[in-house]
Amino acid sequence: MLQISNLTKKFGGVKAVDDLSFSVKKGTIHSIIGPNGAGKTTLVNMITGVYKVDSGTVFLDGGDITNLATNKLVHRGVCRTFQHLEICGNLTVIENVMLGFDKYMDKNIIRSCFRAKSILEDEKRYFDRGMHLLELIGLENFAHNEAKNLSYGILKKLEIIRALATTPELILLDEPVAGLNPKETHEVSELIKTVVADEVTIILVEHDMKMIMKISDYITVMNFGKKLAQGTPTQIVNNEEVIKAYLGSGALHGK
Template sequence: MPESRAVLEVDDVTIRFGGLTALDSVSFEIREGEILGLIGPNGAGKTTCFNVMTGVYQATSGQVRFDGRPLTKLKRHKITQLGIARTFQNIRLFKSMTVLENVMVGTDANSKVGFFDALFRLPRHRRTEAESLARAKEILEVVGIKARYDELASNLSYGDQRRLEIARAMATGPKLLCLDEPAAGFNPAEKQKLMELIRKVRDEGYTVLLIEHDMRLVMGVTDRIVVLEFGKKIAEGSPAEIRDNPAVIAAYLGVDEEDAS
């Protein structure tokens, strides 16, 4: 079976903040239709790498390409419009809005409706609004919280707020969905449900990048894994290959590679 094309390419990316090198010549790719895990100990550079991909930081050198197009100097909303959506470690919902309204914010990200269409509620605006509403409800069905669509986001449980944040990101219509520590604060049962949700999201046609500390979750849900340590890529491969890699064992357990092998 032929290998899927690369949706996103991180090519020899280095980032320096003053005298600190946060990423050092990091390269990898994310292939269409896969779930890629990006892991590493605290301070490894995972979130920094994530932020370069989504336009929060600009690389000191190297390049990130999405669908073959360089993302250098693009604004974050432009990157979203190209097809990259993300969630955050700290939930960032509109707590005073309903569940459905939060997802509708996501569907509006790529709206082509003009100011006057909306102001005078012209047929194009009404049609687009109806399509967005239907799409938002479909996504809430996928993530399992459609029944709570008219509740305030602030009234949801922590786990359902995480699901809502994923739904809002999905609503932007991304080709690549980036999840930053989605299992933070979850108990084991919630983590199991999250694994099922991530697989379901991929089955809906999304390519997924997962940054996560929980090794059991990462090993159980990803197709491939990239491992960072101190800003450098130290390993890449299938979950089985990563599990048995001496450099990865050393990075997580704090032992020499020779002792880990």
């Protein structure tokens, strides 16, 4: 479904992503792991049109989507969440979800937030669908709360639901459980595995190895912008190079 070929991105002298190639199969959860600074977020930013690539190509279903703007990508069925929350605090929970329906998400989320109020008033027809999505994860009781008053855990879930509202074919999740407690991590994990993966292909960037091992179909490991390894969770957790560069020996014992 997605084919990344020879992607490269430099920042000054640093090659954040260095000649990276891999493909993602339709209907799978494909995880990207690796140490801090390995280039995972830069990769997501290139795929989703936030950064222009220095070189290389991104193909979706055989069509070239390299350097396509974020809002155009949403119409091609590609959506993402952010490592650092990008939620409109001045909007309610349901309004945030409806932003997704509108395929209105701008790469500049702040700009979306300001323009959103007036647009959302015209989009009442999306309300029921939005409520349905919130019910799937038990957030319906928060629908009319302003997002800024809610916990980090709820907002992380809301971001995933909003991405789902764009009816994507491919969702990229950048650290969806970072900063969550074990109970919330479990809930988000279930949300991704049951609700999201049922409908769409997922690229998951995460450091939580327990979650990665449980829900990934396939894993690509990055180190210094390059691909260090790829394989099934079992292959990766037993790969000597991956253990040395990232996991440490504890990984073998399920830590």
